[in-house]
Each structure stands twice: as C-alpha cells, then as structure tokens.
Amino acid sequence: MKTVLVTGANGQLGQCIQKIQPQHAKINFHFKSSRDLDITNVKAVNDYFSNHDFDYCVNCAAYTNVELAESEEEKAYLVNAEAAKYLAEACAENNVTLIHISTDYVFDGTKKTPYVETDTTNPISVYGASKLKGEQNIQEIFNNYFIIRTSWLYAEFGKNFYKTILRKAEEKANLTITTEQKGTPTNANDLAELIVEIINTENKNYGIYHFSNEGEATWYDFTKEIIQNLNLAEAEKPSLKPIASYKTKAARPVYSVLDKTKVRNIIQTISWQESLQQLMKNHN
Numbered sequence: 001m002k003t004v005l006v007t008g009a010n011g012q013l014g015q016c017i018q019k020i021q022p023q024h025a026k027i028n029f030h031f032k033s034s035r036d037l038d039i040t041n042v043k044a045v046n047d048y049f050s051n052h053d054f055d056y057c058v059n060c061a062a063y064t065n066v067e068l069a070e071s072e073e074e075k076a077y078l079v080n081a082e083a084a085k086y087l088a089e090a091c092a093e094n095n096v097t098l099i100h101i102s103t104d105y106v107f108d109g110t111k112k113t114p115y116v117e118t119d120t121t122n123p124i125s126v127y128g129a130s131k132l133k134g135e136q137n138i139q140e141i142f143n144n145y146f147i148i149r150t151s152w153l154y155a156e157f158g159k160n161f162y163k164t165i166l167r168k169a170e171e172k173a174n175l176t177i178t179t180e181q182k183g184t185p186t187n188a189n190d191l192a193e194l195i196v197e198i199i200n201t202e203n204k205n206y207g208i209y210h211f212s213n214e215g216e217a218t219w220y221d222f223t224k225e226i227i228q229n230l231n232l233a234e235a236e237k238p239s240l241k242p243i244a245s246y247k248t249k250a251a252r253p254v255y256s257v258l259d260k261t262k263v264r265n266i267i268q269t270i271s272w273q274e275s276l277q278q279l280m281k282n283h284n
C-alpha cells in the first residue's frame with residue numbers, strides 16, 4: 001500500500017486522478033483541495049507532512065491563469081515557485097517522492113523541432129517564468145522528484161480551452177481562433193495515468209520528463225477537431241475562422257511541441273486526435 005498526497009486536488013488534473021482512484025485500491029490517496037491544504041502556508045504544509053506517512057506527493061496545485069499572471073506576478077510566484085519549494089522541503093525532510101507538474105511555457109518557442117528535457121529554457125510570460133522557478137527550487141533541494149512538463153491540458157473537468165470551445169459552440173458563437181502557436185493538446189486523463197504508473201511501478205528514474213499526447217496542432221486545428229467531433233448536425237455547428245493572432249496580455253511560445261522519447265520508457269503515448277475522440281465519445 002502506498003500513501004499519496006495530492007495537492008490542488010479539485011483542479012482539472014486533480015479531478016482526473018480522483019476519477020481513476022477506484023481502479024487503484026493499492027494506493028491510499030489523500031486528496032487535498034486548496035481549502036483543505038493551502039500550499040503557500042508553510043506551517044500547514046509541514047504540519048500535514050509530520051502527521052502523515054506519505055510515500056509520494058503529487059503537486060497538482062498551481063496558479064494557472066496565464067493572462068492574469070501578467071498583473072499578479074507575486075501571487076503566481078508564491079504558488080508556482082515558493083510553495084513548490086515548501087513542498088520539496090517537506091518531501092526531503094520526510095523521505096517523500098515529489099511528482100510535480102510543469103509546462104511547455106518554460107520555453108520561448110524559437111525551436112522548430114520538439115523540445116527535449118535538456119533544452120535551454122527561456123520563458124516569455126510571468127506564468128512560464130514562475131513555473132520555471134518552481135522547477136529550479138525543487139532541483140536545488142533534493143533529487144527524489146519527477147518534474148513532468150506537459151502542454152495544453154484539457155479534460156471534462158475544470159477550466160480549459162476545450163471546455164471554452166464546447167460552451168461557445170453551445171452558444172453558437174462565431175469562433176475566431178489563432179494559428180499563431182503550435183503545440184500539442186493533452187488529455188489530462190492521460191497525464192493522470194502516467195502519474196499513477198510512476199507510483200505503481202515505484203519508478204526511481206527521477207528527473208525531468210516531457211509528456212503530452214502525440215502530434216502537433218495550432219489552437220485552430222484543435223478547435224476544428226473539437227467541432228468535428230461534436231454530436232451536432234452540420235447546420236448546428238458554430239462557424240470557425242482561423243486568425244493570424246489573437247490579442248492577449250501574455251506572450252505564448254509559437255512552438256512548444258515536447259519530445260516524448262524519455263517518457264515512452266514509462267508509458268505509451270497516443271495521438272492528440274485519438275485521445276480527444278475518446279473523451280468526446282464519453283462526454284457528448
């Protein structure tokens with residue numbers, strides 16, 4: 001039996017892990033929402049670790065509003081960098097393995113081929129910079145971590161681009177979506193499977209890993225695929241127009257496809273289209 005703390009458990013990824021809990025009876029999960037355990041409260045974190053005997057901490061807690069982070073820099077760094085340090089310190093102190101999630105936005109997007117784990121980071125947004133600082137803080141403290149960088153997460157839970165498009169489709173809004181960035185949409189349910197696989201196999205190959213679904217897409221391509229999979233007659237579908245750029249406060253990498261060679265030693269990866277279709281078959 002392994003005992004696992006999941007922080008930020010009511011977010012998108014946290015809920016995906018909660019969903020598969022019944023299939024993993026050998027894991028004793030402690031799901032903690034932001035209300036139950038505020039990871040920026042160092043005393044609360046240390047007390048919680050002292051009172052339990054965890055094998056793993058899966059940190060799903062984060063400040064994820066890329067736009068708002070530009071004007072709430074302090075808050076973004078507190079959650080994404082400082083609190084990641086508190087968790088790493090508590091993990092080091094209590095001999096707990098930390099599974100921490102990071103992002104493709106740690107890169108600047110100037111590469112033209114998939115990013116490998118050792119590529120130079122150079123975030124171009126506050127969110128990306130705060131997540132990178134979180135990675136660095138963890139690495140300075142100990143070695144027993146998995147930092148999983150992923151991209152463009154979506155699921156049936158929480159707030160994400162996929163759900164925004166479903167809502168707009170329902171409203172029959174006219175969609176104008178950018179072709180400026182290329183990355184890989186990733187079903188957060190697949191990331192949840194990877195995390196549980198690491199725990200179940202007691203994988204000790206610590207380090208940074210890149211994980212996403214396979215293939216590449218622009219946000220426009222992703223939207224087109226979502227609309228194609230909607231259970232609606234053609235006439236009922238929303239109109240969709242590609243645009244060169246969509247005005248935003250935060251800059252986003254124009255290219256952020258991740259190389260999955262390393263993570264394929266742990267889990268098989270599937271194409272983003274296949275994973276999207278599976279999700280939409282079950283939720284439409």
Ligand SMILES: NC(=O)C1=CN([C@@H]2O[C@H](COP(=O)(O)OP(=O)(O)OC[C@H]3O[C@@H](n4cnc5c(N)ncnc54)[C@H](OP(=O)(O)O)[C@@H]3O)[C@@H](O)[C@H]2O)C=CC1
Binds near residue numbers: 011012013039064
């Ligand atoms: N979403 C995406 O597209 C991507 C996400 N990632 C990373 O994946 C991870 C999971 O993201 P995702 O599930 O989508 O994010 P969500 O925003 O859906 O969930 C984050 C959760 O963290 C909680 N949280 C925020 N502050 C604190 C705090 N101080 N203490 C405890 N909990 C807190 C939030 O709670 P509340 O709502 O109550 O504040 C929320 O439930 C994050 O590390 C993110 O950076 C990486 C790439 C892509």
Ligand SMILES: Cc1cn([C@H]2C[C@H](O)[C@@H](COP(=O)(O)OP(=O)(O)O[C@H]3O[C@@H](C)C(=O)[C@@H](O)[C@H]3O)O2)c(=O)[nH]c1=O
Binds near residue numbers: 102177
């Ligand atoms: C709503 C909307 C957005 N866009 C553009 C804006 C932006 O360039 C792109 C993506 O929009 P979003 O703001 O929803 O996505 P964004 O918040 O940038 O998503 C990111 O979230 C963080 C947490 C990550 O870690 C990243 O991997 C990535 O998933 O789509 C349109 O072109 N049309 C629209 O109607």
